[in-house]
Amino acid sequence: MTIRVVLVSPATSSSLRQARFDDGASIDAAGAALARAAAGSLPAAARVLVSPGVRCGETAAALGLDALETAELAGLGVGRWRGLTLAEVGAAEPEAVARWLADPASAPHGGESVRDLCDRVAGWLARAADDEGRIVAVVEPEIVRAAVVHVLGASATAFWRLDVPPLTATSLSGRGGRWNLRLGLPLDRADAA
Numbered sequence: 001m002t003i004r005v006v007l008v009s010p011a012t013s014s015s016l017r018q019a020r021f022d023d024g025a026s027i028d029a030a031g032a033a034l035a036r037a038a039a040g041s042l043p044a045a046a047r048v049l050v051s052p053g054v055r056c057g058e059t060a061a062a063l064g065l066d067a068l069e070t071a072e073l074a075g076l077g078v079g080r081w082r083g084l085t086l087a088e089v090g091a092a093e094p095e096a097v098a099r100w101l102a103d104p105a106s107a108p109h110g111g112e113s114v115r116d117l118c119d120r121v122a123g124w125l126a127r128a129a130d131d132e133g134r135i136v137a138v139v140e141p142e143i144v145r146a147a148v149v150h151v152l153g154a155s156a157t158a159f160w161r162l163d164v165p166p167l168t169a170t171s172l173s174g175r176g177g178r179w180n181l182r183l184g185l186p187l188d189r190a191d192a193a
Contacts, residue, residue: 004134005125005172006042007144008187010051010059011035012166022075022140023083027058034167035062038187042169046133051075051140059167060138063187067138072124075140079111104156114146115156121146129174144170151179 011031015023027035042063050060050067052074060067081089089109090097096108104114112120121143128135137143141164149158151172164170164184171182 001132002173002175003129003131004043005128005147005174006045006134006136007147007170007172008042008059008063008136008138009141009144009164009166009168009170010053010055010138011062013055016055016166019086021078021081021084021086021089022053022055024054027055027062031055031166032058032062035059035187038167039064041187042136043134045136046131047135049073049135049137049139051138051143053140056138056140063138065136065138067136070137072120073137073139073143076114076117076142077111079107079109081109081111101160102157104159114159117142118146118149118156118159122150125150125172125174125179126177129177147172148181148183151181 011027011034013025013027013031015025039062048065048067049070050056052069052071057069093108099106100108104118107113125147144164145159145162148162148170149156167187169185169187171185173180
């Protein structure tokens with residue numbers, strides 16, 4: 001049986017606009033309005049999940065989704081960098097940022113490495129492949145990146161080369177450990193997923 005997974009990236013927030021590591025900020029008014037306008041555009045699903053982050057929960061609610069929060073789909077844990085902008089961290093710890101961006105196994109912030117995140121998401125996809133029907137999940141962009149890296153069999157070094165726009169759907173369909181991928185579908189056309 002084929003499993004379908006639709007990963008929806010959250011609406012914009014002030015933190016996203018400032019290139020700030022997640023600080024628990026709410027989605028902004030423009031992002032909320034766009035999400036409300038896209039309500040009803042996602043396909044019906046057997047399960048609807050959401051990352052534990054504030055903006056994912058608010059996006060799911062604005063989309064009219066009754067989603068189950070799952071820690072397994074939490075965004076990348078950035079440890080002591082949480083709430084800081086990339087510019088602030090880069091000014092204070094330029095070598096650490098350079099190492100973190102170049103080496104997927106590096107976690108100078110004391111949180112989770114990109115490689116660990118990719119492994120976590122790959123494990124979740126392997127377990128999801130045993131399910132039937134469609135899963136819709138509102139998740140942080142780094143979860144989408146990790147899923148794409150896994151599905152393509154790419155090196156974790158490709159992680160930072162993937163851009164995930166707000167309020168887009170990335171669709172995965174798979175059977176027998178083989179996945180197909182459809183990237184960046186705007187939510188007003190997500191029903192085609």
